[in-house]
Amino acid sequence: MTSNLLQAVFLGGNYALIAVGLSFMFSVMRIINLAHGSLAVLSSYLLFVLASKFGINPFLGLLIVVPVMAALGWILQRYILDRSARGGELLPVLTTFGLAILLDNLMFQRFGADTRSLAPYIGDLSWDAYELPGGFMVGKLQILTLATVVVIIAALQLFLKKTQLGRSIRATAMDPDTAGLVGIDAKRASAAAAAIALATVALAGAFLGMRVTFEPYSGGMQLLAAFEATVIGGLGSLWGTLLGGIVLAVAQTLGASIHPQGFLLGGHLAFLAILFVRLLRGRAFVSAWLTRARA
Amino acid sequence: MQLAATLLDARQISKRFGALVVLDRVDFAVREGEAIGIVGPNGAGKTTLMNVLSGAYPPDGGTIELLGETVTKTPAAQRCSRGLAKTHQIPRPFLGMTVFENTYVAATHGAALQGEAAYDLAYDALKLCGMVPIANRKAEAIGLLDRKRLELARALATRPKVLLLDEIGGGLTDAEASELVATIRELIHRGISIVWIEHIVHVLLQVAKRLICMADGKIIADGNPASVMSDKAVVEAYLGSTPE
Numbered sequence: 001m002t003s004n005l006l007q008a009v010f011l012g013g014n015y016a017l018i019a020v021g022l023s024f025m026f027s028v029m030r031i032i033n034l035a036h037g038s039l040a041v042l043s044s045y046l047l048f049v050l051a052s053k054f055g056i057n058p059f060l061g062l063l064i065v066v067p068v069m070a071a072l073g074w075i076l077q078r079y080i081l082d083r084s085a086r087g088g089e090l091l092p093v094l095t096t097f098g099l100a101i102l103l104d105n106l107m108f109q110r111f112g113a114d115t116r117s118l119a120p121y122i123g124d125l126s127w128d129a130y131e132l133p134g135g136f137m138v139g140k141l142q143i144l145t146l147a148t149v150v151v152i153i154a155a156l157q158l159f160l161k162k163t164q165l166g167r168s169i170r171a172t173a174m175d176p177d178t179a180g181l182v183g184i185d186a187k188r189a190s191a192a193a194a195a196i197a198l199a200t201v202a203l204a205g206a207f208l209g210m211r212v213t214f215e216p217y218s219g220g221m222q223l224l225a226a227f228e229a230t231v232i233g234g235l236g237s238l239w240g241t242l243l244g245g246i247v248l249a250v251a252q253t254l255g256a257s258i259h260p261q262g263f264l265l266g267g268h269l270a271f272l273a274i275l276f277v278r279l280l281r282g283r284a285f286v287s288a289w290l291t292r293a294r295a
Numbered sequence: 296m297q298l299a300a301t302l303l304d305a306r307q308i309s310k311r312f313g314a315l316v317v318l319d320r321v322d323f324a325v326r327e328g329e330a331i332g333i334v335g336p337n338g339a340g341k342t343t344l345m346n347v348l349s350g351a352y353p354p355d356g357g358t359i360e361l362l363g364e365t366v367t368k369t370p371a372a373q374r375c376s377r378g379l380a381k382t383h384q385i386p387r388p389f390l391g392m393t394v395f396e397n398t399y400v401a402a403t404h405g406a407a408l409q410g411e412a413a414y415d416l417a418y419d420a421l422k423l424c425g426m427v428p429i430a431n432r433k434a435e436a437i438g439l440l441d442r443k444r445l446e447l448a449r450a451l452a453t454r455p456k457v458l459l460l461d462e463i464g465g466g467l468t469d470a471e472a473s474e475l476v477a478t479i480r481e482l483i484h485r486g487i488s489i490v491w492i493e494h495i496v497h498v499l500l501q502v503a504k505r506l507i508c509m510a511d512g513k514i515i516a517d518g519n520p521a522s523v524m525s526d527k528a529v530v531e532a533y534l535g536s537t538p539e
Binding site for chain 1: 349350351370371372373375376380381383387389390391392396399400401403404405406407409449450452453
């Protein structure tokens with residue numbers, strides 16, 4: 001059981017890695033990006049093409065895919081989401097939903113229904129493990145994933161707190177109109193934030209492809225996990241997102257230990273329980289948060 | 296005598312919200328070093344005029360020039376960089392940031408300064424508004440009076456040439472109001488042109504050298520404060536009838 005829980009913490013790292021971009025985008029642009037999972041799968045495919053066609057190791061491939069996804073994020077925000085945000089709060093959600101369908105089907109058309117994996121291209125990293133005191137085995141890849149997400153969150157926090165662009169992103173997140181009044185180009189700040197969010201998506205896609213197999217319609221499940229982790233962790237809080245990912249994975253593991261098919265159900269139940277607690281007990285907290293978000 | 300340069304020049308500005316005409320072909324110019332007060336009953340269009348000038352939304356008609364360049368459709372951020380700042384009627388600090396960060400972010404963007412220069416400007420703005428002792432507090436932890444001060448400090452940290460103040464004196468005690476008057480006089484002394492909307496006329500008149508009265512989306516009087524205040528149309532718009 002202890003070993004299972006330990007594994008769950010590392011699985012939570014995977015969830016957090018995919019969720020961190022979603023959380024970041026929501027906290028800055030107030031956009032729930034329903035194409036988030038599909039974009040992660042797109043990154044997995046890009047890395048797969050680089051590895052299988054050009055023999056580029058997925059880690060080296062990230063040097064190409066991270067900037068490509070960041071550029072895609074910039075364009076997406078500047079030319080699509082920014083425009084759709086003018087049509088009210090619902091429109092960006094519908095837009096990203098449409099984008100998810102478009103991406104899934106384009107990937108299906110291009111890559112077919114075969115499941116793929118990046119595991120064959122990363123040598124022993126995909127299966128090798130360290131033995132911890134007490135006989136627990138932890139996969140090298142799992143450790144790398146958790147370390148990556150911790151580094152990403154720490155770097156994002158530092159970036160938001162200490163840099164000029166980070167401050168302008170925070171100000172824009174708080175109040176885009178007032179940001180304009182003090183000379184901040186809110187559109188530029190939002191586009192930069194979207195670029196950063198999609199750069200993290202590229203990393204999430206890489207680790208997804210290394211850990212498991214993926215196919216063109218894998219995005220939905222990734223989105224679901226990311227969404228649940230984000231909500232459990234308290235929308236828009238980055239360290240909270242890491243905690244949310246871990247809580248989700250632990251709940252899934254507990255669910256599986258009760259019934260073999262209880263894995264996903266355990267996660268969903270934890271998600272719903274926390275959502276309801278927030279809605280009922282934390283109404284004051286939530287309304288205070290919303291006031292803050294809109295002030 | 297040579298006339299001071301025109302910094303902000305709005306011509307024939309119209310703004311409608313649906314069928315409601317809020318601004319009806321308003322002409323309004325601010326010259327260098329001016330201290331202009333704007334009064335008028337609620338719904339006269341004062342705040343809307345400021346919002347159109349600052350770039351919160353475009354006018355339905357008319358043109359706006361800032362420092363000789365047309366900015367009618369220019370986003371607020373670029374107008375700010377050109378020297379136009381505005382404070383909100385209801386304070387809107389950047390929560391989650393400290394008081395200092397609120398002004399610092401204005402100095403790095405609005406005034407386009409870096410590092411120490413931005414730091415100095417932000418500090419100076421806080422000092423002018425008496426906020427240095429609470430510079431490291433989070434914006435959500437300060438009271439309404441300090442939030443009002445922060446509005447002013449943040450606007451100053453963008454290094455404006457023209458400063459639009461929207462009812463910054465509302466709800467202040469007499470002592471607080473005279474402190475505010477002293478601060479604004481210092482700004483005028485530094486050469487910043489002030490446009491100030493205020494309902495507390497006696498406070499406004501301590502600063503304003505030119506008074507404008509608006510009613511129903513129009514400027515109904517403009518000129519020397521004493522003559523504007525005794526203007527028949529102004530008295531009628533404010534009091535609803537002509538006193539015997």
